[in-house]
Amino acid sequence: MRGVDIDVQAASSMGIVGESGSGKTVMCRAAMGLLRGGNVRSSGSVVFDGDEIGNLPSADVRKYFGTGMAMIFQDPMTALNPVRRIGSQLAESLVIRLGMNKKAARDRAAELLALVRIPDPEATLRKFPGQLSGGMRQRVVIATAIACKPKLLFADEPTTALDVTVQAQILELLSDLRRDLNMAMALVTHDLGVVANHTDYVTVLYAGLVVEQAPTTKLFTSMRMPYTEALLKSIPRLDQPSGGRMPMIGGRLPDPTNPEPGCPFAPRCPYVQDRCRSEVPPLTTAADGHVYRCFYPIGGHG
Amino acid sequence: MAGSGKAHLRPSSDPILSVEDLVVEFKAAGRESIKAVSGISFDLIRGETLAVVGESGCGKSTLGKAILRLIPSSGGSVSFEGRDLLALPDDELRQMRPAMQMIFQDPVSSLDPRFSVARLVEEPLAIWARGTVEERSKRVDELLEAVGLDAHLVRDRKPYEFSGGQCQRISIARSLALEPMLLVCDEPVSALDVSVQAQILNLLQDMKERYGLTMVFISHDLAVVKAVSTRIMVMYLGKVCEVAGPDTIYAQPRHHYTHALVSSIPLPDPNAPRVRTAIEGEPPSPANPPSGCRFRTRCPAATDECAVEEPQLTEVAPGHFVACHHPR
Ligand SMILES: Nc1ncnc2c1ncn2[C@@H]1O[C@H](COP(=O)(O)OP(=O)(O)OP(=O)(O)O)[C@@H](O)[C@H]1O
Ligand code: SF4
Ligand SMILES: [Mg+2]
Numbered sequence A: 001m002r003g004v005d006i007d008v009q010a011a012s013s014m015g016i017v018g019e020s021g022s023g024k025t026v027m028c029r030a031a032m033g034l035l036r037g038g039n040v041r042s043s044g045s046v047v048f049d050g051d052e053i054g055n056l057p058s059a060d061v062r063k064y065f066g067t068g069m070a071m072i073f074q075d076p077m078t079a080l081n082p083v084r085r086i087g088s089q090l091a092e093s094l095v096i097r098l099g100m101n102k103k104a105a106r107d108r109a110a111e112l113l114a115l116v117r118i119p120d121p122e123a124t125l126r127k128f129p130g131q132l133s134g135g136m137r138q139r140v141v142i143a144t145a146i147a148c149k150p151k152l153l154f155a156d157e158p159t160t161a162l163d164v165t166v167q168a169q170i171l172e173l174l175s176d177l178r179r180d181l182n183m184a185m186a187l188v189t190h191d192l193g194v195v196a197n198h199t200d201y202v203t204v205l206y207a208g209l210v211v212e213q214a215p216t217t218k219l220f221t222s223m224r225m226p227y228t229e230a231l232l233k234s235i236p237r238l239d240q241p242s243g244g245r246m247p248m249i250g251g252r253l254p255d256p257t258n259p260e261p262g263c264p265f266a267p268r269c270p271y272v273q274d275r276c277r278s279e280v281p282p283l284t285t286a287a288d289g290h291v292y293r294c295f296y297p298i299g300g301h302g
Numbered sequence B: 001m002a003g004s005g006k007a008h009l010r011p012s013s014d015p016i017l018s019v020e021d022l023v024v025e026f027k028a029a030g031r032e033s034i035k036a037v038s039g040i041s042f043d044l045i046r047g048e049t050l051a052v053v054g055e056s057g058c059g060k061s062t063l064g065k066a067i068l069r070l071i072p073s074s075g076g077s078v079s080f081e082g083r084d085l086l087a088l089p090d091d092e093l094r095q096m097r098p099a100m101q102m103i104f105q106d107p108v109s110s111l112d113p114r115f116s117v118a119r120l121v122e123e124p125l126a127i128w129a130r131g132t133v134e135e136r137s138k139r140v141d142e143l144l145e146a147v148g149l150d151a152h153l154v155r156d157r158k159p160y161e162f163s164g165g166q167c168q169r170i171s172i173a174r175s176l177a178l179e180p181m182l183l184v185c186d187e188p189v190s191a192l193d194v195s196v197q198a199q200i201l202n203l204l205q206d207m208k209e210r211y212g213l214t215m216v217f218i219s220h221d222l223a224v225v226k227a228v229s230t231r232i233m234v235m236y237l238g239k240v241c242e243v244a245g246p247d248t249i250y251a252q253p254r255h256h257y258t259h260a261l262v263s264s265i266p267l268p269d270p271n272a273p274r275v276r277t278a279i280e281g282e283p284p285s286p287a288n289p290p291s292g293c294r295f296r297t298r299c300p301a302a303t304d305e306c307a308v309e310e311p312q313l314t315e316v317a318p319g320h321f322v323a324c325h326h327p328r
Helices: A024-031 A057-060 A086-098 A102-115 A122-124 A135-146 A166-181 A192-198 A216-221 A224-232 A274-278 B060-067 B091-101 B117-127 B133-146 B163-175 B194-211 B222-228 B246-251 B257-266 B304-308
Strands: A013-017 A069-072 A152-156 A184-189 A202-205 A210-215 B019-026 B034-043 B051-053 B074-080 B099-103 B181-186 B213-221 B233-234 B240-244 B314-317 B320-322
Touching: A013 A069, A013 A192, A069 A135, A086 A102, A086 A122, A086 A135, A102 A122, A102 A135, A135 A166, A152 A166, A152 B060, A166 A184, A166 A192, A166 B257, A184 A192, A192 A216, A202 A224, A202 B060, A210 A216, A210 A224, A224 B194, B019 B060, B034 B060, B034 B074, B034 B240, B051 B060, B051 B222, B060 B181, B060 B213, B091 B099, B099 B163, B117 B133, B117 B163, B133 B163, B163 B194, B194 B213, B194 B222, B222 B246, B233 B246, B233 B257, B240 B246, B240 B257
Parallel strands: A013 A184, A013 A202, A069 A152, A152 A184, B051 B213, B051 B233, B099 B181, B181 B213
Antiparallel strands: A202 A210, B019 B034, B019 B074, B233 B240, B240 B320, B314 B320
């Protein structure tokens, strides 16, 4: 991960797109102050709600969790304790974080489950996580995350492990909650379809670098980066005729431990020139605010 | 045995594979049993790619393994090249094995990490004593080149030195070593990045043309399936909902479940009209499936009839079959 700059505006939704190994999860964790330890070297700044939190010790960052920031993951089981009932887990977090008494916490837990559209909240409170489907578990995790009305929700591939019909339900739920609770969301995904439908802004990562940033509609109508273009083209589409060959990007992501000089996309880029192989292009901001990292952007500079 | 109907079978077209009323049961906790595949029929004509789509747990992988007799079936028949596989004695079944191969979702774990790439690809040839050592080695190089790998660079390396996409190429080379007629691919690109998915899908198309393969392509991703298939079969809870050509099924899904699947795919276009979720809820447990139409608990068009009578596949347009009492 190098030189990443991301602003999530209050109450908006930022999509963070990239393929595996592009640094999406690392970035989220760094922003939440969860990346601390011997093998981590980080620098830069993380400003949340006007406070600089990038250099705070973990314990101090934690006080922003819940009411400030919350996070949901691809695998909901990582956030749930398999041997405790849903009700006691959810109520406990309300007692700890909001200082509610047990009775009030239990009632609020049921309300939260209803809010995330779990059909029978009372019965679900008495169940163990293993007794729920993946989609229902993710709803429980979302309920926990929004319990303290956070201002910013990090959602790291929240629907990747779910079936497509359930994915659609969860994404709609997240969009509705975001609007109703006036909450900002950073939605990490590899799926440009998800980004197109559920975000206001998009950041595209490639090999640990931000390569493009723009409002969602702009990104899709006038993308600047060759990588973003290639990614969009290689998605199988329903409006393509069947049986033909698919457009594709050759090669693969560069090895992060052994980066070559120049633009990381150069070895796969259809527009590559000599300069791209020796110099890393800087992040450039066009007059309209569209940010990209390319010497020869699609449609030219400006 | 209540099946989902056989109107879509084409016995007069000399199918290479013909599956009728196939049932696969698993013992669940206690005396319960799960019918993961519950009376499925389909056939494959030489050179076709049949895509099997449906959500997690609907029985796709079970079906794929059962037709190759990698797991036992509890009813129905599978006829491959005119021979009833399920009734074949073990030694005769063994003789058929080279003609039927399978590749799996997780390319990395399906390759033994102790062996070199050359050994992995050669193994099936060695087991079947095909050719001399030199001939086999030459064949391994050909196969590796065919799947887009530089044989000299990769021969002596181990699978863990490769990315997921490259491992899937190695698996494909290995599965083609014995020149199979039928290749069953179970989610071959689901574990791969989007940009690598397209490479592997194109490779499978090339291999199909080059080696004249007939394929069953199992996937939960309808968009992926659209690109590679000649016919699509949609499954729900161990049953068939709809069978049609790929263009028809997307343009005019007639089953309510297929429609829900198609409209749940998020389109990479922020200006596309937004549709709210087509269906609510999640699939019920296969241990205790709904009576009548198995989709009725989530179906927006369900009536009393749907709870009583199981719909049978019927032809609603030429080559387009739907199992629904009230098709869209
Ligand atoms: N070995 C087994 N023992 C018991 N039950 C099984 C076994 N294998 C599969 N099942 C059950 O059979 C049903 C169908 O499973 P199957 O793996 O075929 O689904 P699938 O459509 O391939 O799903 P996925 O998309 O998740 O791969 C599921 O309910 C599953 O839990
Ligand atoms: S048979 Fe009835 S429940 Fe089943 S899909 Fe058709 S309308 Fe819906
Ligand atoms: Mg499967």
